[in-house]
Amino acid sequence: MKDTEELLRSAFDNAPIGMSIVGPDGALLRINDEYCRMLGYEREELLTGTFLDITHPGDVAADHAFLVAAGAGECDSLDHEKRCRHKDGSLLWVHVRTEVTRDSAGAVRFSVSHLQDITQRHADQTRLGESERTLRSVLDNTPAVVYVKDRDQRYELVNRGFEELFGVTAESVVGRSGEDFLPADQAAELRLRDAVILAGGPPQQVEEDIVAGGRERVFLSVRFAISDERDEIVGVCCMSTDITDRRRAEARRQESLQCSELILGALAQNQFVLHAQPIVNLTTMVVDQAELLIRMRAEREGSELIPPCDFLPGAERFGLIDLVDEWVVRRAVEVARSGQVVEVNLSAKTISHPENVARVERVVQDSGAPPGNLIFEITETAVADNIEAAREFAQRLRRLGCAFALDDFGVGHGTFMYLRHLPVDYLKIDLQFVRDLLTEASSQHVVQAIIGVAKQFGIQTVAEGVEDEATLDELRRMGADYAQGYFLGRPAPVEDLPAAPTKRGAAYA
Numbered sequence: 024m025k026d027t028e029e030l031l032r033s034a035f036d037n038a039p040i041g042m043s044i045v046g047p048d049g050a051l052l053r054i055n056d057e058y059c060r061m062l063g064y065e066r067e068e069l070l071t072g073t074f075l076d077i078t079h080p081g082d083v084a085a086d087h088a089f090l091v092a093a094g095a096g097e098c099d100s101l102d103h104e105k106r107c108r109h110k111d112g113s114l115l116w117v118h119v120r121t122e123v124t125r126d127s128a129g130a131v132r133f134s135v136s137h138l139q140d141i142t143q144r145h146a147d148q149t150r151l152g153e154s155e156r157t158l159r160s161v162l163d164n165t166p167a168v169v170y171v172k173d174r175d176q177r178y179e180l181v182n183r184g185f186e187e188l189f190g191v192t193a194e195s196v197v198g199r200s201g202e203d204f205l206p207a208d209q210a211a212e213l214r215l216r217d218a219v220i221l222a223g224g225p226p227q228q229v230e231e232d233i234v235a236g237g238r239e240r241v242f243l244s245v246r247f248a249i250s251d252e253r254d255e256i257v258g259v260c261c262m263s264t265d266i267t268d269r270r271r272a273e274a275r276r277q278e279s280l281q282c283s284e285l286i287l288g289a290l291a292q293n294q295f296v297l298h299a300q301p302i303v304n305l306t307t308m309v310v311d312q313a314e315l316l317i318r319m320r321a322e323r324e325g326s327e328l329i330p331p332c333d334f335l336p337g338a339e340r341f342g343l344i345d346l347v348d349e350w351v352v353r354r355a356v357e358v359a360r361s362g363q364v365v366e367v368n369l370s371a372k373t374i375s376h377p378e379n380v381a382r383v384e385r386v387v388q389d390s391g392a393p394p395g396n397l398i399f400e401i402t403e404t405a406v407a408d409n410i411e412a413a414r415e416f417a418q419r420l421r422r423l424g425c426a427f428a429l430d431d432f433g434v435g436h437g438t439f440m441y442l443r444h445l446p447v448d449y450l451k452i453d454l455q456f457v458r459d460l461l462t463e464a465s466s467q468h469v470v471q472a473i474i475g476v477a478k479q480f481g482i483q484t485v486a487e488g489v490e491d492e493a494t495l496d497e498l499r500r501m502g503a504d505y506a507q508g509y510f511l512g513r514p515a516p517v518e519d520l521p522a523a524p525t526k527r528g529a530a531y532a
Contacts, residue, residue: 041117041138047131049073049090061117061140063110074136079106079114089121093131099123104141116145168242168263171249174221176200176214179258188235209233213261220246220259231263240267282337289334290350294320296328297354299365299520301512302485305499312398314366314507315355316514317347339370345382348373352383356390358517359397366398366428371405374416387423394424398449402430410444417446428485433469442480450477452503454488460497474502 035042041058043051050073059066062077075083082105092098101121109115121136162169163183171180178196186192191204201210212231220227226247233240242263249258289295299313319334321327338344348369355367373379387394399420406413406429417427428449433456452473459466470486477484486498489508498506 041140043074043136043138045074045121045134045136047090047094047133049075049086052133058138061138062107062115068110077107079108082106093123093134096129099125104145107138114142115140116142166264168265169261171258171260172217173258174256176217176221176259188233190236206234216244216246217259217261220248221256223248223256230266233263240265241270242266278337279341282334282341283343285334286338286343286347289319290346292323294323295347295350295354296320297351297358297517298514299358299517300507300514301520302366302505302507303511305495305503305506310512311505312364312366313517313520314400315351315358315368315517317351317368335370339372342372344370345373345376345379348379349382349386352386353390354517355397356387356392358520360390360392362393362396363520364396364398366400368400368430369416371401371408371412374401374405375409375412377415380416380419384419384423387420387425395426398426398428400428400430400449400451403432406445414445421446421448433473442476442482447480447482449483449485449505451485451487454508457486457488457494457498457508458490460494470498470503471501478502 035053036055038055038057041061042055043058044053046052051069054066054069059069062069064077069077075086078086085103085105089098089101100123101119104116104118107115107117118139118141119136121134123134124132126132162180165182165184167182168184168188169180169182170178170185173179177198177200179198181191181193181196185196189205196204201213205213216227216229216231226245228243228245231242231244233242243266244261244263246259246261248256249260251257296318298316298318300316301310302312302314303309304311317331317335319329319331321329335344335347338347351367352369355365358365369383373383383399387397397420399416401413401416421427426448427446428451429445429447430451431453432450433453450473452470456466456469460470474484483504485505485507486503487507489495489498489506489510491510495506495510
């Protein structure tokens with residue numbers, strides 16, 4: 024018996040883990056060498072107090088609650104992790120396993136505790152947790168859309184970008200397949216691409232069109248396999264970056280280069296040509312004026328023409344329209360010098376820049392053309408964009424003796440207001456009202472109102488889009504001054520204009 028007690032005492036004292044025997048009140052009755060070493064105290068220092076004295080204040084309540092519950096017979100064991108205070112003041116994390124021993128009456132005699140130092144493990148877990156939180160933060164704040172699937176193509180992880188793109192939450196996605204929440208065709212496409220990686224294919228980098236939230240976006244997606252410690256593929260990760268804006272910018276740059284090549288090439292190779300559409304005086308039925316319209320030859324010496332809608336919008340968009348307008352003005356003054364009265368269309372961007380306006384002035388002054396033979400025309404929408412610039416332009420050109428026409432009149436919101444602020448000589452009634460003149464009462468009211476107001480301001484009117492004789496007769500009855508349209512003459516090369524359209528010859532037939 025004595026040998027057994029000695030054996031137990033030796034096993035207790037020399038155990039490789041900390042061991043203690045604690046009384047019902049928490050007093051330390053016996054502790055082994057490892058317990059002392061672990062906490063840095065001498066045995067005598069510890070045996071004068073309770074185990075609560077070396078417990079971190081934040082964990083005392085839990086240990087005290089165990090003592091109370093054990094004393095009440097409510098529990099006989101405790102297995103938990105807690106913090107202890109080392110003698111040097113440092114923090115020690117321990118795993119504690121406590122078993123209660125009772126007497127025959129059920130009262131607590133003592134409890135035996137095993138303490139294992141897990142400080143390093145806890146520090147490793149803390150660092151791992153911090154690393155995972157950092158990684159999660161990186162994933163959630165990256166502009167990329169990230170997801171991870173297992174071998175069965177169930178989502179294991181999605182980041183915030185994925186949630187926002189598809190309007191889902193991670194909780195509703197993880198553990199499910201794409202078919203559960205994505206459009207069928209989109210889920211099938213992703214499944215097909217991911218299957219290639221899961222089958223052992225090499226990493227992919229592809230551009231994908233993804234429709235989400237009613238918008239189509241372009242993503243550059245990188246896919247690669249996820250392997251376990253045996254180097255077996257257990258999943259696939261996809262990281263997608265939205266490159267829609269980059270693609271648009273690249274397309275815009277490419278379009279700009281192509282437009283620049285087209286416009287500059289046409290100027291250098293003399294591919295621009297002017298056509299003219301006759302404008303008839305409704306009192307005399309004589310062609311008094313002609314509107315100049317730009318065209319572009321598809322080839323330098325070819326007859327095929329490119330319509331303005333195929334090159335003017337690009338020239339406007341990429342800052343080349345002032346070059347086109349200057350070419351038109353230089354060609355127009357040549358026509359005006361021969362005695363023709365011509366209308367010249369200019370863009371809003373040209374009239375909005377003082378240096379461009381000054382250039383137009385110099386061309387007119389240096390040409391020697393009668394300024395009265397030049398009518399500069401801008402659209403009502405261009406005026407709406409910058410009425411001050413339009414007024415400055417009109418005033419400067421009229422001071423030279425040129426006239427000013429306001430095109431597409433009637434389609435804007437502040438139509439009649441412009442007449443108070445602009446020195447207008449001609450109002451060109453928009454063709455949408457002229458074409459419906461005989462069938463739409465509203466168009467009749469608009470045209471009649473424009474003609475009436477124009478007369479009050481001393482402005483002449485030009486009706487555009489005349490397609491038949493009945494419309495022409497109605498415009499004459501309503502008091503319009505001029506008309507143009509396919510019924511009166513289609514645009515033709517400017518060289519085909521009569522030698523002197525301002526001379527009163529035979530009526531236009």
